[in-house]
Amino acid sequence: xxxxxxxxxxxxxxxxxxxxxxxxxxxxxxxxxxxxxxxxxxxxxxxxxxxxxxxxxxxxxxxxxxxxxxxxxxxxxxxxxxxxxxxxxxxxxxxxxxxxxxxxxxxxxxxxxxxxxxxxxxxxxxxxxxxxxxxxxxxxxxxxxxxxxxxxxxxxxxxxxxxxxxxxxxxxxxxxxxxxxxxxxxxxxxxxxxxxxxxxxxxxxxxxxxxxxxxxxxxxxxxxxxxxxxxxxxxxxxxxxxxxxxxxxxxxxxxxxxxxxxxxxxxxxxxxxxxxxxxxxxxxxxxxxxxxxxxxxxxxxxxxxxxxxxxxxxxxxxxxxxxxxxxxxxxxxxxxxxxxxxxxxxxxxxxxxxxxxxxxxxxxxxxxxxxxxxxxxxxxxxxxxxxxxxxxxxxxxxxxxxxxxxxxxxxxxxxxxxxxxxxxxxxxxxxxxxxxxxxxxxxxxxxxxxxxxxxxxxxxxxxxxxxxxxxxxxxxxxxxxxxxxxxxxxxxxxxxxxxxxxxxxxxxxxxxxxxxxxxxxxxxxxxxxxxxxxxxxxxxxxxxxxxxxxxxxxxxxxxxxxxxxxxxxxxxxxxxxxxxxxxxxxxxxxxxxxxxxxxxxxxxxxxxx
Numbered sequence: 001x002x003x004x005x006x007x008x009x010x011x012x013x014x015x016x017x018x019x020x021x022x023x024x025x026x027x028x029x030x031x032x033x034x035x036x037x038x039x040x041x042x043x044x045x046x047x048x049x050x051x052x053x054x055x056x057x058x059x060x061x062x063x064x065x066x067x068x069x070x071x072x073x074x075x076x077x078x079x080x081x082x083x084x085x086x087x088x089x090x091x092x093x094x095x096x097x098x099x100x101x102x103x104x105x106x107x108x109x110x111x112x113x114x115x116x117x118x119x120x121x122x123x124x125x126x127x128x129x130x131x132x133x134x135x136x137x138x139x140x141x142x143x144x145x146x147x148x149x150x151x152x153x154x155x156x157x158x159x160x161x162x163x164x165x166x167x168x169x170x171x172x173x174x175x176x177x178x179x180x181x182x183x184x185x186x187x188x189x190x191x192x193x194x195x196x197x198x199x200x201x202x203x204x205x206x207x208x209x210x211x212x213x214x215x216x217x218x219x220x221x222x223x224x225x226x227x228x229x230x231x232x233x234x235x236x237x238x239x240x241x242x243x244x245x246x247x248x249x250x251x252x253x254x255x256x257x258x259x260x261x262x263x264x265x266x267x268x269x270x271x272x273x274x275x276x277x278x279x280x281x282x283x284x285x286x287x288x289x290x291x292x293x294x295x296x297x298x299x300x301x302x303x304x305x306x307x308x309x310x311x312x313x314x315x316x317x318x319x320x321x322x323x324x325x326x327x328x329x330x331x332x333x334x335x336x337x338x339x340x341x342x343x344x345x346x347x348x349x350x351x352x353x354x355x356x357x358x359x360x361x362x363x364x365x366x367x368x369x370x371x372x373x374x375x376x377x378x379x380x381x382x383x384x385x386x387x388x389x390x391x392x393x394x395x396x397x398x399x400x401x402x403x404x405x406x407x408x409x410x411x412x413x414x415x416x417x418x419x420x421x422x423x424x425x426x427x428x429x430x431x432x433x434x435x436x437x438x439x440x441x442x443x444x445x446x447x448x449x450x451x452x453x454x455x456x457x458x459x460x461x462x463x464x465x466x467x468x469x470x471x472x473x474x475x476x477x478x479x480x481x482x483x484x485x486x487x488x489x490x491x492x493x494x495x496x497x498x499x500x501x502x503x504x505x506x507x508x509x510x511x512x513x514x515x516x517x518x519x520x521x522x523x524x525x526x527x528x529x530x531x532x533x534x535x536x537x538x539x540x541x542x543x544x545x546x547x548x549x550x551x552x553x554x555x556x557x558x559x560x561x562x563x564x565x566x567x568x569x570x571x572x573x574x575x576x577x578x579x580x581x582x583x584x585x586x587x588x589x590x591x592x593x594x595x596x597x598x599x600x601x602x603x604x605x606x607x608x609x
Contacts, residue, residue: 017342018335025331029323037316049283052300053272056232057285060298061270063234064287066223070125071291074194074212075171077123081116081131081210082169082198091133091198091208117141125222127191128213130183131198134206140184144215148185155209158182160195165206169199173292175244176213183211190216192244216245235297237263244294266295277301341369345376357384436473440466453578454604457524457531458490464499464522471507478518479511485524489531493604495574501567502535502597510539510594527600535597542589550587575601 012020081087120126120141127144132152140149155161160182164172176183176191183193191213198208224234224247236245241263266273269288276282283300341363348361359380363373461483468481503520511518521536542550550568575583584600 016339018339021335021338022328022331025334026324026327029327030320033316033320033323037320040316049302052302053283053285056283056298056300057270057272057287060234060285060296061287063223063298064270064289064296067219067236067294067296068289068291070214070219070223071173071194071289074126074214075291077119078171078194078196078210078212081119081129082196083201084116086116087131087198087208088201090131090137090139091135091200125214125218126212127189127215127218128184128211130211130213132209133198134208144188146184146186146188150183150185152209155182161209164195164209165197167196168206169197171196173238173294175216175238175242184213192216192219220245220247232301233299235299237295237297239293241266241295266297338369341365341373345369345373348376352380357387436470440470453495454493455496456490457485457492457494460494460496460499461485461490461524463497464503467500467503468520471511475507475511475518479507479520480517481520481522483522485522486526489524489526489603492531494531494601495578498571498575498599498601499533499535501571502599505568506535506537506539506595509542510537513540526603529603530600531603533597533599535599536594538594541591541593542587542595543591547587547589551585575599 012023015023116129120129120143124143128140128142128146130138130140130149132138132155136152138149138152160172160174171194173192173194176187176193181187183195193211193213195209195211197206198210199205200207219236224236224245232247234247235243238244266284266286270286272286273284274281275284277299281302283298283302285298285300287296288294289296344363345361348359352359357380360377361373363370366374465483468479468483472479472481499522503522506520507518510520519538522533524531524533526532551572552569572585575585579601582602584598586598587595588598589595
């Protein structure tokens with residue numbers, strides 16, 4: 001993945017500025033178009049979902065109110081029937097009325113229940129009315145072809161009768177299924193039924209039983225199917241959350257299997273929930289029927305509702321493609337305008353590359369590219385001036401080469417001369433002279449160090465030893481020195497000549513000025529990951545003001561009167577250059593007692609050959 005990312009990055013960065021601008025421009029337009037399209041789609045979807053939710057909930061409430069009005073009308077109608085004098089007379093009579101009359105075959109002059117028959121005729125949603133009296137009489141009216149009325153004792157033995165009796169004349173609503181259909185002998189269609197006991201208006205004792213039926217198909221046609229469409233399902237649930245009726249929706253959902261899923265989402269009298277039915281995002285709205293506590297549930301699939309809004313996607317793609325085409329034309333034009341001066345500058349550079357140093361480029365506008373062109377022209381002028389100077393400097397270069405050759409020859413001449421003097425002194429048995437000549441020769445060799453800035457600690461130790469040998473010959477017994485540098489640091493590298501200026505300073509301010517013996521101690525050892533050197537003398541010491549100047553970190557200034565002070569500053573500056581603050585240089589001095597110099601630098605080990 002990282003390799004692919006690098007390849008793509010390298011490919012893009014190697015493109016010309018023109019194509020980079022085009023790609024960037026098209027990328028921005030594509031991103032903006034897709035983002036706006038997505039935002040529009042999401043926003044529109046949310047708005048439509050909210051609108052559908054509000055409308056669906058309102059429709060659900062309306063259906064709930066309509067069914068509530070129907071059930072309340074049936075309840076009021078049953079109260080009217082129970083109080084009707086003919087019904088009261090019927091439940092006290094010892095004679096059973098005809099039992100096989102239907103509404104369609106009823107003759108007004110042959111039936112004392114003329115008002116009941118007229119009522120059934122005016123309420124076309126009522127399909128069946130049945131009445132029982134405690135004296136054994138029973139009577140029914142039917143308008144849907146259902147016939148026969150069950151035995152009253154069978155009804156009394158059912159749980160339905162027990163529930164209705166416990167209500168003492170109040171209505172009980174239920175749905176008739178194959179399991180609880182105990183009222184009608186030959187039932188033609190599924191029904192919902194309102195049943196109640198009939199009370200004697202004189203004694204207020206239970207004297208009969210009645211039930212009024214409504215065909216579920218009538219209920220679905222009049223109250224559910226008028227809102228039906230292919231994207232919604234309307235259900236009527238009883239107080240046991242069983243499906244009583246539902247519209248003939250084209251949604252292929254198994255209502256029985258889905259019951260537990262969406263019924264568990266229903267809490268309270270009314271509201272809405274978003275659920276998933278058959279892998280479809282679905283809006284569930286519900287409202288409770290006030291009269292019976294039944295519920296109307298409305299299921300609307302958002303997938304079908306949002307079909308129209310999904311047209312935004314192809315429209316967005318079309319708009320994006322159009323924007324890309326227009327953007328490509330604009331990007332080509334802008335990139336051509338922006339890169340034309342760069343191409344002009346590039347062509348001028350190619351001509352300069354061939355040797356035409358009189359080349360100039362004229363750019364019209366003073367933007368960044370125009371300023372670049374102006375600086376380019378100034379650079380060409382400077383090159384011309386430098387070319388003139390080069391010819392004048394060629395002689396100086398030849399002279400420098402000659403001096404460099406001489407500098408290369410002179411050390412060899414000096415070494416050979418010193419060797420000749422050394423051997424002559426040896427032949428003349430001048431031991432002191434030969435030792436001094438040998439020490440001086442070693443001193444020169446170690447000082448040059450083949451031009452390297454770094455040297456091994458061993459070489460620096462040898463340099464100090466030869467330097468002190470020469471000074472010992474000069475001051476004889478007045479100078480004593482000790483060199484104690486640990487063997488385990490001899491192969492480490494340090495900047496050359498970092499110890500000698502401090503040793504020289506000890507001789508100048510100690511041995512030369514003191515009348516007594518001068519003692520100089522040099523030691524070096526490994527301290528963790530650092531090399532620590534200490535140079536100690538018993539000289540006159542350094543005054544505090546001079547010491548501050550020596551340790552001052554301000555830019556170095558040469559002072560002919562304080563040559564050694566300058567050398568010490570030079571050491572400090574070189575340490576700062578090489579180690580960038582990762583070193584330590586401390587000088588402690590007491591007037592009349594001597595000076596202690598501590599140098600701590602990181603270890604740099606020499607590679608063994």
